[in-house]
Amino acid sequence: MQVIGIHIGSSFAEVCLMRENSKGQLTQAGEPVYLYLPRQTLKSSLPKVLSDFKADAAFVTTQFLERLFDFRLGGSTAQVVTSGCENWPFLGSSASQRGWIHPTKTQPIAARELSFPVDERIDSAGRVITPLDETSLHPIAEKLKSSEIKRVCIHFLNAPANSAHQNQAAEFFKTQGFDVFVPPTCADLTEAHRWRRSTLEASFSGTFEEIRADLEKGLEGLLPTEAIFFRDRGNFQAPAKTSRVGSLFGLDEILVSHFPKATAVLDLGLESWRLVTRKKQSSWESPWGCIEAEGSTRFDLRCQPTSLLEKDSAGDVVIHPKKEGFEPGPLCFGRGQKFLVFDLFSEDLQQHGGVKQQMPESGVAKKEFFLTTLCRNSRTKDPAKLLKRLRSDVLESIAWDVQVHAEEGPLVIHGFFAPLLGAGLKELMPDREIILNDEASASLTAKAGRSHQS
Amino acid sequence: MIRFEAGLLAEDLSKDLHSWCWMVGGQLLRSHCLTGLEAGLLPHGIQIATQFFPLKKGDLVLLKDPQVGGPGRDRLALVQCFREPQGSNPGVFMASGFYAPTTLGMKLPPIPLRVNGEVNEAVMAALGPCEPRLRKEIASQDRIRDLAMKKAFQSLWTEKALAEETSREKRDMKEKISELPEGEISAELVCGKELIRVRLEVEDSQINFNFTGTTAGSIHALPLAATSGIVRSTVREWLGWPRALSAACASQMSMSTPTGCMLNAPSKNSCEEKLGTSASLLKAAVEAALHRWDRRVNRGLTNYFDAKAILQFADRAPFSISIPSGSAATDASEGQSFFDQRALGMGFSPEKLEASCPVLVEQVDERKETTAAKEKSTGGPGLVLSFRLLEPGKLYWENPPLYRVTGKKEQSALQSSEIEILRKGTAVSGNADGSFALEKGDIVTLRSGSGGGLV
Numbered sequence: 026m027q028v029i030g031i032h033i034g035s036s037f038a039e040v041c042l043m044r045e046n047s048k049g050q051l052t053q054a055g056e057p058v059y060l061y062l063p064r065q066t067l068k069s070s071l072p073k074v075l076s077d078f079k080a081d082a083a084f085v086t087t088q089f090l091e092r093l094f095d096f097r098l099g100g101s102t103a104q105v106v107t108s109g110c111e112n113w114p115f116l117g118s119s120a121s122q123r124g125w126i127h128p129t130k131t132q133p134i135a136a137r138e139l140s141f142p143v144d145e146r147i148d149s150a151g152r153v154i155t156p157l158d159e160t161s162l163h164p165i166a167e168k169l170k171s172s173e174i175k176r177v178c179i180h181f182l183n184a185p186a187n188s189a190h191q192n193q194a195a196e197f198f199k200t201q202g203f204d205v206f207v208p209p210t211c212a213d214l215t216e217a218h219r220w221r222r223s224t225l226e227a228s229f230s231g232t233f234e235e236i237r238a239d240l241e242k243g244l245e246g247l248l249p250t251e252a253i254f255f256r257d258r259g260n261f262q263a264p265a266k267t268s269r270v271g272s273l274f275g276l277d278e279i280l281v282s283h284f285p286k287a288t289a290v291l292d293l294g295l296e297s298w299r300l301v302t303r304k305k306q307s308s309w310e311s312p313w314g315c316i317e318a319e320g321s322t323r324f325d326l327r328c329q330p331t332s333l334l335e336k337d338s339a340g341d342v343v344i345h346p347k348k349e350g351f352e353p354g355p356l357c358f359g360r361g362q363k364f365l366v367f368d369l370f371s372e373d374l375q376q377h378g379g380v381k382q383q384m385p386e387s388g389v390a391k392k393e394f395f396l397t398t399l400c401r402n403s404r405t406k407d408p409a410k411l412l413k414r415l416r417s418d419v420l421e422s423i424a425w426d427v428q429v430h431a432e433e434g435p436l437v438i439h440g441f442f443a444p445l446l447g448a449g450l451k452e453l454m455p456d457r458e459i460i461l462n463d464e465a466s467a468s469l470t471a472k473a474g475r476s477h478q479s
Numbered sequence: 480m481i482r483f484e485a486g487l488l489a490e491d492l493s494k495d496l497h498s499w500c501w502m503v504g505g506q507l508l509r510s511h512c513l514t515g516l517e518a519g520l521l522p523h524g525i526q527i528a529t530q531f532f533p534l535k536k537g538d539l540v541l542l543k544d545p546q547v548g549g550p551g552r553d554r555l556a557l558v559q560c561f562r563e564p565q566g567s568n569p570g571v572f573m574a575s576g577f578y579a580p581t582t583l584g585m586k587l588p589p590i591p592l593r594v595n596g597e598v599n600e601a602v603m604a605a606l607g608p609c610e611p612r613l614r615k616e617i618a619s620q621d622r623i624r625d626l627a628m629k630k631a632f633q634s635l636w637t638e639k640a641l642a643e644e645t646s647r648e649k650r651d652m653k654e655k656i657s658e659l660p661e662g663e664i665s666a667e668l669v670c671g672k673e674l675i676r677v678r679l680e681v682e683d684s685q686i687n688f689n690f691t692g693t694t695a696g697s698i699h700a701l702p703l704a705a706t707s708g709i710v711r712s713t714v715r716e717w718l719g720w721p722r723a724l725s726a727a728c729a730s731q732m733s734m735s736t737p738t739g740c741m742l743n744a745p746s747k748n749s750c751e752e753k754l755g756t757s758a759s760l761l762k763a764a765v766e767a768a769l770h771r772w773d774r775r776v777n778r779g780l781t782n783y784f785d786a787k788a789i790l791q792f793a794d795r796a797p798f799s800i801s802i803p804s805g806s807a808a809t810d811a812s813e814g815q816s817f818f819d820q821r822a823l824g825m826g827f828s829p830e831k832l833e834a835s836c837p838v839l840v841e842q843v844d845e846r847k848e849t850t851a852a853k854e855k856s857t858g859g860p861g862l863v864l865s866f867r868l869l870e871p872g873k874l875y876w877e878n879p880p881l882y883r884v885t886g887k888k889e890q891s892a893l894q895s896s897e898i899e900i901l902r903k904g905t906a907v908s909g910n911a912d913g914s915f916a917l918e919k920g921d922i923v924t925l926r927s928g929s930g931g932g933l934v
Contacts, residue, residue: 109842128820149833215828
């Protein structure tokens with residue numbers, strides 16, 4: 026039995042080829058391969074990576090959140106809402122900064138002009154007050170078709186008490202050829218959270234489908250599409266059945282179940298650093314506001330590989346709360362213009378087969394030059410000392426987040442940066458049992474998939 | 480350099496709570512509340528609780544009355560001992576306030592709720608429908624205690640570390656204030672027969688507030704602890720500083736508040752009835768002074784008066800509705816309006832309203848009336864909520880007070896919140912005490928006001 030494990034992020038995809046040994050265990054058939062997606066597509070790169078590897082199945086986890094920030098969500102998603110509440114999804118948005126004087130909203134999740142009121146009403150006990158007249162849906166469908174809108178969310182008040190109207194409208198739009206999304210039922214959360222969840226599900230769909238199509242083309246002729254499985258919060262699924270929002274959490278669930286004795290898993294991935302704990306949560310504070318999303322608790326660390334390093338007013342270079350992306354990326358990638366946390370580790374990473382090809386000599390020289398210039402204008406004049414201090418700040422910041430957010434107990438440090446930062450973190454948290462795991466995420470994905478299949 | 484400090488830990492661990500306060504060794508470590516009200520009341524609550532009850536680790540005291548540090552009205556607060564004082568290790572205490580609408584009007588003295596691990600179940604039962612919320616708050620506090628007091632953080636809770644932290648903070652805050660313009664400015668807020676007079680002085684890295692000349696309260700009143708929290712929180716929010724208060728805030732932001740005036744009400748006044756409105760009036764007065772002093776950013780007046788109503792039906796707990804007013808405009812941006820901009824954990828939901836009361840929501844929207852003619856930057860529009868009564872009931876409407884402040888001329892007037900009740904198409908007027916007797920089929924429309932614009 027041979028399988029492929031793939032973890033697809035916003036800018037990188039990690040591919041691991043796995044082979045079953047004589048004891049029936051999956052082992053890596055080679056080093057994991059890292060594809061830099063702005064330059065290498067899955068479609069063109071996967072055939073080269075696989076070469077003559079004959080796989081029986083591919084198991085995929087995704088985490089493409091950053092990619093979604095690049096464009097406004099919901100441009101092609103419509104909402105059909107109980108009349109009188111058609112503006113509620115926009116007024117009930119979460120605050121990204123609360124307060125009296127300068128409150129700010131989270132990013133809009135959908136377009137207001139694509140919210141359509143429908144006369145229907147069900148009360149909190151589930152009694153029908155105003156029946157849904159299906160003929161009122163026809164003009165909406167016509168308008169959506171003429172605007173080439175393909176996805177429709179049905180948001181009716183009190184649908185969890187009686188879903189008759191919701192089902193009727195969903196059926197109507199399905200027969201009209203639309204992709205229909207209905208909110209999940211969750212007793213603890215309000216309609217705002219549920220509606221936001223289904224709108225996100227619909228809005229993520231486009232990006233998910235792009236990834237899926239790219240992947241399927243990359244595996245064309247090597248693997249039938251029925252043998253490709255995506256992991257969402259529940260389990261591995263055929264792509265069509267995978268929850269788009271849930272797929273962002275697939276790896277979290279794999280990590281928690283792969284290390285059953287750990288209180289928390291610190292995932293120091295190539296693109297993002299986060300802490301996943303065993304504690305369950307019913308909601309997720311997404312960049313678009315709180316949504317219904319049950320599963321293990323995830324905390325995104327304050328310091329990320331793409332955190333900006335900048336001089337503060339006192340002349341000290343500090344880790345800035347602002348995060349950049351991998352496009353154009355850190356200075357050492359050659360095209361970036363900003364000094365990022367990733368750059369602090371570029372020397373060590375040059376030895377790493379996975380990303381060294383993304384770091385041309387000119388990029389590394391650029392980083393050195395930038396560091397020297399930064400030193401000239403900051404309080405620490407020696408580049409080596411500054412580098413050492415900033416690396417220690419990164420470790421302290423991570424340790425602080427772990428100590429604050431993880432209950433006492435064993436901690437697993439996993440991911441791309443685990444071999445680089447693990448020892449330092451162990452020193453900073455002497456009271457905690459720390460287990461280092463340098464296995465690639467794609468390898469864990471493959472093992473979880475294989476175990477699910479068997 | 481990453482700072483490992485008890486204050487930062489307290490902020491990190493408490494960030495999901497609505498209002499919270501940490502006291503260590505009898506000194507304020509951090510307190511926070513969006514309105515500022517409980518940021519001042521909770522430290523007082525911890526002092527009262529520790530003065531009257533010898534709290535041991537894990538013991539809890541329940542607070543309600545604002546004169547003894549409780550949050551009053553429709554809220555409750557819990558004080559917990561995280562660590563008793565032991566030798567050179569100072570005692571660590573935490574308090575948090577939360578929304579408990581069914582306790583509206585309930586009078587409660589401070590009550591020990593958990594002693595030696597035993598919860599007073601009789602008190603729990605007496606609190607009725609808010610019991611699950613109370614248990615949730617206890618669980619949150621217990622989790623925070625376990626995280627804060629674990630071995631890894633023991634070095635942060637020593638007298639030495641805390642003293643160093645406090646002196647560092649005072650130094651930082653002095654530095655920050657020294658960057659602000661110096662000067663002296665006065666402002667007044669008049670509301671009926673009541674007057675709040677503010678003199679703001681910034682000098683020698685110190686901000687001083689003098690409220691001499693403020694009248695005694697006839698309708699509105701605040702305990703001194705509340706005044707302190709509101710003033711300091713408003714200044715910090717205005718300056719864009721982190722809003723949690725610390726001991727440094729008290730030392731670098733002094734206040735002179737004559738005894739007996741409405742901002743330092745004697746304890747015989749309950750203060751509870753108009754606590755929220757009184758807090759909003761004080762914030763508006765402080766902001767009027769800040770507008771005249773800090774002219775770096777041109778901005779409209781903040782509307783601190785949300786549309787507030789309480790619905791009551793037979794055999795049901797009262798339900799309070801609060802619809803936020805729009806936010807103020809600045810030169811750079813127009814104001815916004817959205818429902819969940821202030822109250823963490825008490826956000827409005829049409830389904831929640833219908834599940835709690837026999838009503839049917841007919842409309843949730845933005846107010847369509849323009850806030851003022853020819854505004855350069857418009858304030859955030861108010862919101863509108865309409866619902867139909869399915870059973871007879873009663874509604875209490877908190878009228879926004881008619882007040883006037885000394886502001887800048889380029890600011891437009893605020894639009895205030897309104898209520899409208901229609902019975903078979905005809906408007907119904909309320910009683911003198913602000914209550915309305917409602918009949919089945921009545922349509923109630925609540926509208927919140929706009930934020931200030933710039934003309």
